[in-house]
Amino acid sequence: MIIRITFICFFTLVSFCSIQAQNLFYSGNYLWNWSNINPAALGTENALDIKMSYHKQWSGLEGAPNNFSFLAQTPLFQQKTEILSQNYHATGLEGYHNQAGLWSETGLYARYAYHLTLSQRDEWNPNSRLRMSFGASFGFKTIGFDASKATLHNPNDNIIQNNQQSTIPDANIGIWLRNDRFFGGFGIYQLFENNVNIGQSNNLERYYNLTTGANINLTKNIILSPSALININKTTAINWDLNAKLAYNDLVWVALNYRHKRAVQTFLGTRVTSWLDIAYSYQFSTFLKNNENNFNSLGTTNEILLGIRFFNKKVDSDEKRNSIF
Numbered sequence: 001m002i003i004r005i006t007f008i009c010f011f012t013l014v015s016f017c018s019i020q021a022q023n024l025f026y027s028g029n030y031l032w033n034w035s036n037i038n039p040a041a042l043g044t045e046n047a048l049d050i051k052m053s054y055h056k057q058w059s060g061l062e063g064a065p066n067n068f069s070f071l072a073q074t075p076l077f078q079q080k081t082e083i084l085s086q087n088y089h090a091t092g093l094e095g096y097h098n099q100a101g102l103w104s105e106t107g108l109y110a111r112y113a114y115h116l117t118l119s120q121r122d123e124w125n126p127n128s129r130l131r132m133s134f135g136a137s138f139g140f141k142t143i144g145f146d147a148s149k150a151t152l153h154n155p156n157d158n159i160i161q162n163n164q165q166s167t168i169p170d171a172n173i174g175i176w177l178r179n180d181r182f183f184g185g186f187g188i189y190q191l192f193e194n195n196v197n198i199g200q201s202n203n204l205e206r207y208y209n210l211t212t213g214a215n216i217n218l219t220k221n222i223i224l225s226p227s228a229l230i231n232i233n234k235t236t237a238i239n240w241d242l243n244a245k246l247a248y249n250d251l252v253w254v255a256l257n258y259r260h261k262r263a264v265q266t267f268l269g270t271r272v273t274s275w276l277d278i279a280y281s282y283q284f285s286t287f288l289k290n291n292e293n294n295f296n297s298l299g300t301t302n303e304i305l306l307g308i309r310f311f312n313k314k315v316d317s318d319e320k321r322n323s324i325f
Helices: 002-017
Strands: 048-056 066-075 088-100 103-120 129-145 164-178 182-189 195-198 200-203 207-214 222-233 239-248 252-259 263-273 276-285 301-310
Touching (some): 103 164, 129 195, 263 301
Antiparallel strands (some): 048 301, 066 088, 103 129, 129 164, 164 182, 182 207, 195 200, 207 222, 222 239, 252 263, 263 276, 276 301
């Protein structure tokens, strides 16, 4: 146990000192909501949509990472139907808190996106519109170090002296392209590369992601959505994800997320009512091999996701929105 806790502390320290903390709290929950990873994907449903998640990594280990996040988003100036306008604005508010060992990170961002219709494949099907959107988020993040939680072998060790924190402005931008058959986008994050001074001076490192995916109708009611995500930054190797999501009648969905050499994450979600979605995720770590020279038991990683919609617009048909109840 001591060895594993030591590993947690070391892994956490390396992650935060490189100012890439968001990678430590990795989750594939963007399959639940693509605007989690691209501000341009904001406001694609005609409702006030609130998504929340709680991610507990390596449960049972002291100091293991955990994360809470929320994102509220809505399109603006829409008609009283489910169909979105050809061109429209969307806005949102995002917040999160990450905790790992002695380190924490809290962020709050305002978001905006503009959606533009480029073409429409089928004039009778509004979902066939090819839309391009541009988005941005701006806010502040606070990175902190809590020395009071540290237990030192040598109480006189002055390496860890005081609680420290740094609050800095931050911004992200993105572009998103979608219709009923495919989707994809490109984003740039930590745009300002601001300096964080906690113990030593570090800069937030700008990073990029590229997303692509498709919606394949297997039957009238079953849609398969394969997708891929590539993350790029200056100092580490390219990280990539492969995903597959299977949805039945917009009612129940399962998904599988694989991050190269890092983790496999499974999802099960359902639309309980017309205004409530819930989902559960279980993650397997794959970056640690199961042999005597590696840490082969880091505990389980679980995630709970909750989605709430207010001011749902009426569906432009005689069909009721699918839900369990």
